[in-house]
Amino acid sequence: MDIKGSVALVTGGGNGIGEAVVKHLAKQGAKVAVVDMAQKNIDRVVKDIQEMGGEAIGIQANVTSEADTARYIKGTIEAFGQLNIAVSCAGIIRDGTMLSLDKETGQVSKKLDLAKWQAVIDTNLTGTFLCMRDAAEAMVNGGWEGLLVPISSVNKVGQVGQLNYSSAKVADALMPKIIVGEFLMRGIRNIRCVAVAPGYTATPMLTGMNQDALKAILEDVHLGRLVAPEEIASLIGYCVENQALNATTIEITGGLCYPKGIAK
């Protein structure tokens, strides 16, 4: 599929990886819908795209809401007449171990809050599901060529302190296999699904963290630096253009390894 002339929507498009995806696709000639919770971020990104000479709309939405999902899909189609690419970048972290023990008694002193679990599952898994489902519905009913891109994470392998996040991201990584299998079963041939699983990426969340902790993380990355959001955006652009990429999850980590050199 050609990026030029296509219509893309990106949840979490107001910053980080989502912003890079929006700008990459707009630079290549796609019309883009920037979907985000933060109106201020939406306004900034839409303004940037205007200055690039691109076409964009901004839609403030909560990706966990079915009504908001329907609204941002409808808004995208009203503005641009079709939908071809849906990238689900919106995500949050609420880290914590499932149990914490009191050092003196050895008894459980704290459990992972249900609220922390639910917020991450709602945003990172249900939000992705709603985006993929409703984007696919529009693509099928419109008869448009389409690509669905759930954003997973290299921590889908299981990261301590991220039971909620890893559980959501491994499910996101599984989506392409199931969705494309169902498409084949139902005779839907115009839509592909490719998930992308980034490693540690230079988003404000990571670059702003404790620099010693960041240095420790980078010791396990073969590339020796964080992955740039633009590199992930470029991979997604490639996924759009290469029709043979389908029903799979692609990792982009810079060579993230466990300590002692086994690749994650």
Place this chain on the structure above:
Amino acid sequence: MPTLIYNDMTFTVAPRGDRWDISYALPNGSSALAGAGLFAGLAETEAAARAMALIKTIFPVGIKSVGPDVTHPNTIGDLKIVGPDVTHPNFIYWNKDSVSCPRQL
């Protein structure tokens, strides 16, 4: 350059080449873009109509209460009082006077 008022917000539809930008006024007096480079080749009246339809979709208005929220009852003694779930994302607070509520083009 059409000006549209919807939900107590003022939008302007301005030409940029053969396309249209939709901006809206912010409370601090500045403006932000709701859309850029839209409706290629459309005349002003058609662009304004398309813009209004898009604005109505992008900026939701009104109140939808979802409930009762049985998990968070208010209690008076043993009596449990369940109300609408105001934390639901579909619940939108309307903080304007009721007279301005139906005002739209």
